[in-house]
Amino acid sequence: MDRVPAAERLLDLVIALSHTRHRMTKAEIRRQVNGYADAASDESFDRMFERDKDQLRALGIPLLTLTDSAHEDDVGYRIDTGEYTLPPVDFTPAEVGVLSLAAQVWQDSSFAAESRRGLTKLRAVSDLSDPGEHAGLALRVRGPDAAFAELLEAITDRIAVRFTYRTARTGTTAQRTVEPWRLVAKDRGWYLIGFDRDRQAQRSFRLSRITSTVQRIGDRATVQIPEQIEVPAVTTTEVVLALAPERASALRTRAEPATHPLAPADRDVVRLRITDVDRFAEQVAGYGDSVLVLEPEELRSAVLERLHAATTWGGR
Structure with missing residues (x-):
């Protein structure tokens, strides 16, 4: 017969000592609790039981030792369920x-x-x-953007790259040729810092706005990376949202209370700053009607676009 694993034996002991009406003696434990029949002798059982008692107490389980009032050498054990039971679960x-x-x-x-x-x-x-x-309470731990690996390899090889980029201010796309210097993580996004050959100046590019594959240009080991690279400040956009009561907790932690003349009376108005309208629109759309966008119009349109796409998904 296979021996009972120690963890299973401990669990059975906790169950037995938690449900005994008064106490269990060592003899009763050896006879009734699964796993102790494996002990080959009284001495082996004593060692096994002593180890288990120490283990339960180390885990914080309130194991009591009780003696009979008439026979003090008659020792028994039970778990104090009043100390062991968790209080009622009540979460906001x-x-x-x-x-x-x-x-x-x-x-x-x-x-x-x-x-x-x-x-x-x-x-x-x-x-x-x-x-x-x-709704919307899903922690999205995003991996690196699609262009990350290609840009990192280009920086390692010191070779120029070309890609199509969508600007944050106007939303227009254009092809950029860049000598890549460094990738940095800032304000919930990855940025490429490099020399823009078309504009003949240092520029930063948010990887989530790169809309094409990254194409390598020229020869390896031709890009000169400066020893000191200034990391520019990230441009942010202020947004104003109207939240349903006790909804959108993840957004509330990032926001501050605000007011707005167009906000419904039964909504909480908050203000926060974001660095990427498209990505934030994905998050807001996940909350459904729990979040209304009051400002800016660009974010409102991006959210509505995603919600309309969701309603027509699958041909419905």
């Missing part, structure tokens, strides 16, 4: 939102199933049964 919408975000971190790992089950149980014991409470 904001706290459930944070837990939702945390659970999303594990979606691409071996813990995906466990995180989903845990979050489902937390929502089941809370008052937040409406799935709309959590």
